[in-house]
Amino acid sequence: MGDTQCMLTPVEVAAQCRSLGGVARTAELRARGASRHCLRRAVHDGSIERLREGIYALPDIGQSRRAAILHGGVLGCVSAAQAAGLWVMPFTGLHVWLTPTGHERAHEDCQCVAHWSEAIAFRRNRAVMTVPLALEQMAFCLGREAFFVALESALFQHKISAAEIRSLRALLPQGFDDLFHLATASAESGLESLIRYRLAAHGITVRAQVVIPTVGRVDFVVDGWLIIEADGKGNHEAPGQRHRDRRRDARAAALGYDTLRFDYALIVHDWPSVEAAVLGALRARASRIVASERMRGGTRRRKGLKPTVRAVASADRPQR
Numbered sequence: 001m002g003d004t005q006c007m008l009t010p011v012e013v014a015a016q017c018r019s020l021g022g023v024a025r026t027a028e029l030r031a032r033g034a035s036r037h038c039l040r041r042a043v044h045d046g047s048i049e050r051l052r053e054g055i056y057a058l059p060d061i062g063q064s065r066r067a068a069i070l071h072g073g074v075l076g077c078v079s080a081a082q083a084a085g086l087w088v089m090p091f092t093g094l095h096v097w098l099t100p101t102g103h104e105r106a107h108e109d110c111q112c113v114a115h116w117s118e119a120i121a122f123r124r125n126r127a128v129m130t131v132p133l134a135l136e137q138m139a140f141c142l143g144r145e146a147f148f149v150a151l152e153s154a155l156f157q158h159k160i161s162a163a164e165i166r167s168l169r170a171l172l173p174q175g176f177d178d179l180f181h182l183a184t185a186s187a188e189s190g191l192e193s194l195i196r197y198r199l200a201a202h203g204i205t206v207r208a209q210v211v212i213p214t215v216g217r218v219d220f221v222v223d224g225w226l227i228i229e230a231d232g233k234g235n236h237e238a239p240g241q242r243h244r245d246r247r248r249d250a251r252a253a254a255l256g257y258d259t260l261r262f263d264y265a266l267i268v269h270d271w272p273s274v275e276a277a278v279l280g281a282l283r284a285r286a287s288r289i290v291a292s293e294r295m296r297g298g299t300r301r302r303k304g305l306k307p308t309v310r311a312v313a314s315a316d317r318p319q320r
């Protein structure tokens, strides 16, 4: 094929680029019938963009993916996890994965965090960004909490297989082992993962996604009586949601539960307030129980009465 001939129209070149994932090397496009002239014409036409020497992309690949390529790599670590649709903690910079033979390039507004070869893919000589690889990079780059939240999101969305979990676990330091025990596939949002992870640090275990008759499914139940809900897991509150939440709270209260509700801003940016509320509620309850035990003990001693046990109609009803 001569370089001055166009075997493909600009639209067809763009279609080939799309079939390659939206970003393609010159050699890949040429192998699919695009001559240099075709490529120049497609760029001139705006059907594709020449991001750097030898790399073409569709105009709609997104800012972060584009910036990663301009930097000399592809999205990596938390940026790749986010692009894959995982719930991730707020983070700074654009995390870019570079091959060991690559090099960083200057580009406008560069806030990139480079990741080189600390990843499984290079050891296997396979430079394809995957969810397990993004998680592996996150573990080393951002630590346990950010890793755990993204891991649970991957599990919930079925974006990581059991075999991939096993490989990932084998690759990470032992200090991550407990997170694989703690992780479940039931956390609908990272807010739930965060609550569970951070309460676990206090030795507080929670039951997640508990179905309570007349109330419905609640995010967490602590100690059999304290409901914790992470509100606003979507980006917006559905109409009537406030009312439905209040009704759930009322029904839960009727069964003897207390409910604490927290939103994204509190859980992510003001955890001390959330922690204080949960610990305070648990402490207050514990001291009420101690006080009531003392009072009952005193009454029994004075009157010689046996302690009374209140009947609980439902197994889920908390003991007061």
Ligand SMILES: [Zn+2]
Residues within 6 Å of the ligand: 076, 077, 078, 095, 113, 115, 137, 138, 141, 142
């Ligand atoms: Zn990173």
Ligand SMILES: [Zn+2]
Residues within 6 Å of the ligand: 067, 070, 071, 105, 107, 109, 110, 111, 112
């Ligand atoms: Zn950069």
